[in-house]
Amino acid sequence: MPLYYTPKALLVDDEPRVTIILDGELSDAGFDVTATNSSVEAIELLQNKRFDVIITDLSMPEKSGLDVLKAARDSELNSEIGAIVITAHASIDSAVTAGQLGVAKYIEKPFKNDELVALAEQVSEYTRVARAQKDSPEEVQEEFRIVAQGIVFGSAPAAKRMNDLIRKVAPTDATALLTGPSGSGKEVAAQMVHALSKRAKKSFIAVNCAALAENLLESELFGHVKGAFTGATDLKRGRFELADGGTLFLDEIGETSPALQMKLLRVLEERKFSRVGAGEEITCDVRVITATNRDLQAEIRKGTFREDLFFRLNVFPIPIPSLAERKSDIPEFVNAFLLAHNRQPETINDEALNVLREYHWPGNIRELRNVIERAVILSSGEQITVEHLSVSASPSNSDDSSEISSGAGLADAEREMIIKTLRNSGNNKTTAAQKLGITRRKLYSRMKILGIDS
16 A cells, blocks of 8 residues: 555454553554444444444454444445454354454454454455455556655656666556665555556555564465364465465565575466465466565675575565655655645645754655654644654754665664664664654564664
């Protein structure tokens, strides 16, 4: 989805403690959460607001979780929605009924919060794919046109170079590797490659390779058969199957293990794969686009990334510039984000816009989106001014603390940026995550991957 899109979750549980905890976890993961302890209220919400995922308890007073799911299925706004059912009283009958009502996942208490968040991310993406397939081509193209005007296409030289490369590679089936810092818009660029290709009317499916453990990622990509491992209660189609005829975007490809890299190489070379636990091979027609904020050649030298896979992925490299490299495009970004909130561009004054131009943007476009979203809320419908911004045009522009050593690899640059942001935030993870334009959960994940101690 576009960078300004926030997946919307409806959380339903009659225990306030559960909704409070899960609301925080899902919000940290980037969801716009509507939580309620009333199944009746949840049913009313489904008639008036569109959601990407429902997370509901099964046994509740008034109406059950199955009643909530039936209301979603019968709703004009949410008929394609997927759901996660949480229960301490799982049964065969309720599982079958839930499956008939479009449930994607069925999970028993107690469960790990991270596991639930990962499931919510998967289900919300499935919902968006289903809706995109239902939409008319004109509606899909209009969405991409807005994204293109507001985010990908700009007047800055670095943006023009990126735009030229996207237009050249899009009509082909070449594998493209998008490189650039976190938050710079790599997924949006991948969407534009897809939208301008002959596969535009087919699925665009994105997978964040850093969001799942290796065994879960393999199942997510290739699917699995019933009984392949503990918890594999049904056959599951993987992302390669779901993207057949379309485009599969593998974000943060540098986070994959050598074992999985070998399997990816085989799929790219032979266009065949096997589901986990199955022997038969499946042929797929998928265009693969990958992205990374790491220096993959440095990873090759360290032995953590396969050189043969790198050459297979790097057929057509596209550098995605940081926001600092395209500050002249900031007004276009701001306009796009304001329009996404049903606000007009003139609802931000010149002084506030100048502050945005002068800020150094360590979190790139994602950080700018978050700043505008917060400003829209604080301004309460009035014009956005400097007082509504969570950033300032400070000496940090030229201060050494905001500089990243020249010549550093992408991973080293990211590590240095996180460390300096943590230092400038007094080691407060929540504040640092806000400054970087990412969630606290994502910050902890990147710190672990990059070996940053608290």
